[in-house]
Amino acid sequence: MLSIEAQLTELREYAKREDIIISAEVVEKQSAKYIGRPLFNKMLDEIEKVGGNILAWNPDRLARNSVDGGRVIYLLDTGKLASLKFPTFWCDNTGQGKFMLNMAFGQSKYYVDSLSENTKRGLRQKVRNGEYPTLAPVGYINDSRIKSVIVDRKKAKIIKQAFELYVKGNQRLEDIANFLAKKNIISKRGNIIHKSRATSILSNPFYTGLFRYGGELHEGKHEPIISKKLFDQAQEMLKLRGKPDRKAKNEPQSFCGLISCASCGMMITGEYKVKKQKNGNVHEYIYYHCTKKNKSVKCKEPCIRQEELSNQLSSIIQKVSLPKDWAEELNRIALEDHKNSAQFLTAGVKEKEEKIQNIKIKLERLLTGYLDQDIEKEIYRAEKSKLLFSKKSLEEEIISLSHKQNAWLEPFQNWVKVAQGLAEFIGENGRNSVGVASQRPLLIFFKTI
Structure with missing residues (x-):
């Protein structure tokens, strides 16, 4: 198809050859596929009022929809439009001429409709093949050479870091935007x-290997940037951050959640206090006391300083440290289990593969129900998304099992080592060893017990 400038040049030369006087040139840049073109409608309105003639390059330049085409033919019927000429098409204001014009308008509309349908069919096939049919999100590149979506290695790392920052819980959406701006990911x-x-x-499943198109979730062939687990954590954080912020009056202390009151059974909580003297000295203290939430029992236990609580806990821990022979036996059993873990891994992988196969069957049944009009479109889309997310999680669990089948052994051996050496640790560091400087071994021990 010629450009607008080329069409104008050809029309001027045609008018000169045919001795046609041009009173005005109307250049309508909006598509003839849709009704409501302002310049085209203004031209027809003037012809309807005072009459006139039209010279155009081709009938499809005037109309590719039934409304505009019918209006042009109606103006020929009423005589308001005296003549209609094209360099590439014959048309007289006769019955045969209007019939041919009507056929040309119909052919133009058929071409547009067929082109649209063929384009949509091609896009649907790309989606079925797992190919994203539109512009890829930041972190990916649309490679025109292979007509596929590939990972942008530089930006992909930044996107993954943004997810990892956000799931920590101490970053706002504004902080993520600033982080991306520092890495040169900005708006157009x-x-x-x-x-x-x-x-x-943060809520785009494209980064996990899935993508949304046409209101549905589909499996993609592109390489994932983040794991499904990290994506799920980000979604939970988005929900959590969307709720009103309820800041605690006091920062949680080290022993909170580990100890309960011996008198009433309620949990022990801690408070941070600051005392300022007149001479300018500042003293910081941490006190622990019973929450006293048991309404049936009036607890009379007083508060206790953190230093005193550490002394008491140190005495208890010395009594429950793991004996050496127990530690050796636990390590021996762990090494035997380590050797036999392969068969358990195979069974776990097989179980997850069976679940994936069941999900595939459910997806096929779901599609059949939707095509048979037994299921509403909204229900179909929602259930399909749930099944695809579950399938993606199972696939990542299989990969994780294959890569980390023996990842439990080292943490367990570290725990045994810590539990066995508690008595020696406390003996070397004194009775105040379970204080601020050495809270981590204590927390590991108590949580594991």
Whole structure:
């Protein structure tokens, strides 16, 4: 198809050859596929009022929809449009001429409709093949050479870091936007992206190997940037951050959640206190006391300083440290289990593969129910998304099992080592060893017990 400038040049030369006087040139740049073109309608309105003639390059330049085409033919019927000429098409204001014009308009509309349907069919087939049919999100590149989506290695690392930062819980959406801006991921206008765009990035399943298109979730062939587990954590954080912030009056202390009151059975809580003297000295203290939430029992236990509580705990821990022979036996059993873990791994992988196969069967049944119109479109889309997310999680669990089948052994041996050496540790460091400087071994021990 010729450009607008080329069409104008050809039309001027045609008018000169045919001795046609051009009173005005109307250049309508909006598509003839849709009704409501302002310049085209203004031209027809003037012809309807005072009459006139039209010279155009081709009938499809005037109309590719039934409304505009019918209006042009109606103006020929009423005589308001005296003549209609084209360099590439014969048309007289006769019955045969209007019939041919009507056929040309119908052919133009058929071409547009067929082109649209063929394009949609091609896009649907790309989706079925797992190919993303539109512009890829940040972190990926649309490679025109292979007509596929590939990972942008530089930006992909930044996107993964953004997810990892956000799931920590101490980052706002604005902080994520600022982080991305520092890494040169900005808007098209060169500004920091809005927090709604940051939300869109953090909630886009494309980064896990899935993608949404046409209101549905589909499996993609592109390489994932993040794991499904990290994505799920980000979704939970988005929900959590969306709730009103309820900041605790006091920061949680080291022993909170580990100890309960011996008198009433309620949990022990801690408070941070600061005492300022007149001479300018500042003293910081941490006190622990019973929450006293048991309404049926009036607890009379007083508060206790952290130093005193550490002394008491140190005495208890010395009594329950793991004996050496127990530690050796536990290590021996762990090494035997380590050798036999392969068969358990195989069984676990097989179980998850069976679940994946069941999900595939459910997806086929779900599609059949939707095609048979037994299931509403909204229900179909929602259930399909759930099944695909579950399938993705199971696939990642299989990979994790294959890579980390013996990852439990080292943490267990470390625990045995810590539990066995508690008495020696306390003896070397004194009775105040379970204080601020050495809370980690204590926490590991108590949580594991």
